[in-house]
Amino acid sequence: MKALILLGCPESPSQTPMANYVSWKLSNLGWDVSVASTPAASKLLEVGDPNNQYIKNKIDIDSTLNTLEEGQFDLLIGFVSKDAAASYFVTFYHILKIKALALIFEKDLDVLEDLTNIVRESTDAEMVSVKAYHNPTPLKVKFNKSLDKLLGNVRD
Amino acid sequence: MSFCLETYLQQSEDYEVLLAKSGFKECAKIINEKAEKVFYVNPGDKVLGARLIGIPPIPVGICPSKGTIIISYTKPCHGTAAIEIPVKNEDIESIKEIAIKK
Structure with a gap:
């Protein structure tokens, strides 16, 4: 089973450590994980994981999008902390047509609500919506709960 | 060779940015x-x-009188832009073929 983790702009400090965590968690559960991101986000992952211990397969987000096909992956997990990231997540969701989880996080509650509404109104994806910036722990806790729920659905 | 929007925006100045670094x-x-x-x-x-x-x-x-189209263009770290690009009639016809009802 193949999982795709979609990263946004790496401006928010919570994204990079959470990307490592999500990849580590899914890999331990037996998933073949790919992480699609910008070169800047990929460089941050690379510095923090020099032996590719947490992330085995890093791919370019735009190249991946250009050749993406329905069902190419079995699970989509997207980091959404900006309007552009919401647009990318929704687009990947509509092309892949698979189970998906959006990790929506922002420090500004109004922006968080806007991003959450975009994903809610445009997809049937599971959502984690949490106020987070420097501290990834609230995102991690809610991700673990949502992943259990989502993978339970996959097994059904 | 088919038209490549990415290459066109990098190499041509014949387009207009109507809005930049914005939301969708x-x-x-x-x-x-x-x-x-x-x-x-x-x-x-x-x-x-x-x-x-x-x-x-x-x-x-679609702007048939000017021979242009206006599309949104999104990049993860730069947000979304609205850009107006000159196109051929066949490009406009291709867009009509994939159009959906709102």
């Missing part, structure tokens, strides 16, 4: 205001060889 909804609003006619496509549909990124239904503005 703001760009969609500009497209609806500025275009002579608007068609809608699904996220991921290809226009000028590039997949359109955004919230469905994604507007594509």
